[in-house]
Amino acid sequence: MTLPNTRTGPCIREVRITPIAIVDPPLLNAAGLHAPYALRTIVELVTEDGISGISEIPGNVATNDALASATHLLTGRDVFQQNTIRQVLTEHFGTENAAQRGLTPWDQRKLVHIFSAVEVACLDIVGKVTNRPVVDLLGGKLRDQVPFSAYLFYKYEGAGGELGFGSDPAAQGWSAARQAAALDPAGIVAQAQAMCAEFGFQSIKLKGGVFDPSDEVAAMFALRDAFGPDRPGGALPLRIDPNALWTVETAIRYGRQLEPILEYLEDPVRGQANMATVRKALKTPLATNMCTTSFDDIPASIALGSEDIILSDHHFWGGLRASMTLAGICDTFGRGLSMHSNSHLGISLAAMVHLGAALPNLTYALDTHYPWQSDEVIKGGRFRFDDGAVAVPTEPGLGVELDHEALARLHQNYLTCGLTERNDEIEMQKVNPGWQFQATRW
Ligand SMILES: O=C([O-])C(=O)C[C@H](O)[C@@H](O)C(=O)[O-]
Numbered sequence: 001m002t003l004p005n006t007r008t009g010p011c012i013r014e015v016r017i018t019p020i021a022i023v024d025p026p027l028l029n030a031a032g033l034h035a036p037y038a039l040r041t042i043v044e045l046v047t048e049d050g051i052s053g054i055s056e057i058p059g060n061v062a063t064n065d066a067l068a069s070a071t072h073l074l075t076g077r078d079v080f081q082q083n084t085i086r087q088v089l090t091e092h093f094g095t096e097n098a099a100q101r102g103l104t105p106w107d108q109r110k111l112v113h114i115f116s117a118v119e120v121a122c123l124d125i126v127g128k129v130t131n132r133p134v135v136d137l138l139g140g141k142l143r144d145q146v147p148f149s150a151y152l153f154y155k156y157e158g159a160g161g162e163l164g165f166g167s168d169p170a171a172q173g174w175s176a177a178r179q180a181a182a183l184d185p186a187g188i189v190a191q192a193q194a195m196c197a198e199f200g201f202q203s204i205k206l207k208g209g210v211f212d213p214s215d216e217v218a219a220m221f222a223l224r225d226a227f228g229p230d231r232p233g234g235a236l237p238l239r240i241d242p243n244a245l246w247t248v249e250t251a252i253r254y255g256r257q258l259e260p261i262l263e264y265l266e267d268p269v270r271g272q273a274n275m276a277t278v279r280k281a282l283k284t285p286l287a288t289n290m291c292t293t294s295f296d297d298i299p300a301s302i303a304l305g306s307e308d309i310i311l312s313d314h315h316f317w318g319g320l321r322a323s324m325t326l327a328g329i330c331d332t333f334g335r336g337l338s339m340h341s342n343s344h345l346g347i348s349l350a351a352m353v354h355l356g357a358a359l360p361n362l363t364y365a366l367d368t369h370y371p372w373q374s375d376e377v378i379k380g381g382r383f384r385f386d387d388g389a390v391a392v393p394t395e396p397g398l399g400v401e402l403d404h405e406a407l408a409r410l411h412q413n414y415l416t417c418g419l420t421e422r423n424d425e426i427e428m429q430k431v432n433p434g435w436q437f438q439a440t441r442w
């Protein structure tokens with residue numbers, strides 16, 4: 001099929017793909033350990049009259065290669081014609097289903113990752129051309145501030161980067177409390193106190209799947225003691241995400257213990273059918289960014305009843321407008337909506353904030369890893385959080401401008417760090433030889 005190429009608006013002249021490596025602390029999770037650098041890819045579309053639009057996506061050599069393979073399909077295209085661009089990319093990459101993606105069905109797709117990169121950058125340009133912030137292109141702003149949750153991690157000491165575990169917190173602009181190790185309930189509470197004091201978060205998520213569930217449940221109760229109803233302002237909502245490492249029996253057992261204190265339980269078990277079984281047994285809502293991760297998962301999700309809340313993520317659902325569609329589906333089927341994140345910088349955060357401001361049914365504070373990052377790739381410094389929320393940019397487009405000097409420095413990090421994809425298992429084996437990822441551990 002030959003798709004029309006309507007050239008009435010600004011057309012893409014150039015596609016720039018720049019892989020970068022950003023300092024990332026030694027955070028622990030179900031898959032292992034974060035490397036000293038996290039990878040992102042910055043995409044710049046430049047129009048024939050020199051307007052540039054930017055986006056940021058998870059960095060991975062396969063995604064970068066796939067994006068490079070499609071640039072000839074993007075050049076000459078009108079940035080307003082995003083539906084055509086999506087069809088062209090769909091023809092190029094073909095359809096991809098969850099079964100092909102094995103244990104990480106949310107990941108390793110080409111079309112959704114690449115279209116999300118292209119769409120966000122196109123919307124940035126459309127916003128600049130029409131003199132409107134991206135949120136207006138999504139139907140307009142429903143809130144001026146978008147709330148985020150503190151995202152706690154068990155971690156080793158350090159702030160990441162070249163010096164890994166021993167890096168200098170002052171050099172990273174980090175408080176000692178964020179630099180500290182957090183390997184038990186007291187460490188997690190101290191980290192939460194530091195995060196909430198610094199960013200004003202009004203809800204808290206713990207990344208679980210690291211220690212025995214009884215230890216992680218103890219950490220949640222320690223958080224409840226520290227941030228419970230006696231606190232001025234009342235109890236902060238709490239969530240835990242074991243990234244599907246628990247069995248159905250473990251999830252029901254510990255889920256019942258956690259029932260009195262949880263806002264939601266995220267991905268306790270693997271797969272929609274197991275999630276549905278746990279959901280029937282617990283009063284606590286279940287959330288997911290692992291079992292219902294694309295539109296073709298929705299029919300089974302509804303038929304089985306696998307979760308109460310879907311964690312959207314424009315990088316994984318194929319862009320901002322697709323995330324608005326997801327919001328409509330959640331609304332229709334009585335599902336709540338929140339947002340997943342990965343280690344990221346300000347371009348992704350800006351896109352998340354524009355989307356968060358436009359979502360009619362934003363029922364929960366969104367996830368963000370941003371406080372764990374110390375680098376930035378945009379001009380004017382890092383985003384500010386007030387009471388845990390980020391103000392929606394009002395400038396045209398995304399409202400953030402690429403800092404080309406920072407981009408060059410972070411690209412140099414990419415070239416020297418030796419990483420081409422995320423592999424937390426290999427990082428974990430460096431400190432814990434013989435450690436192996438297990439899809440279900442407890
Ligand atoms: O909610 C989630 O599952 C995540 O945020 C996934 C991330 O990869 C997280 O586990 C991390 O950064 O280690």
Ligand SMILES: [Mg+2]
Binds near residue numbers: 241243266267289
């Ligand atoms: Mg999750």
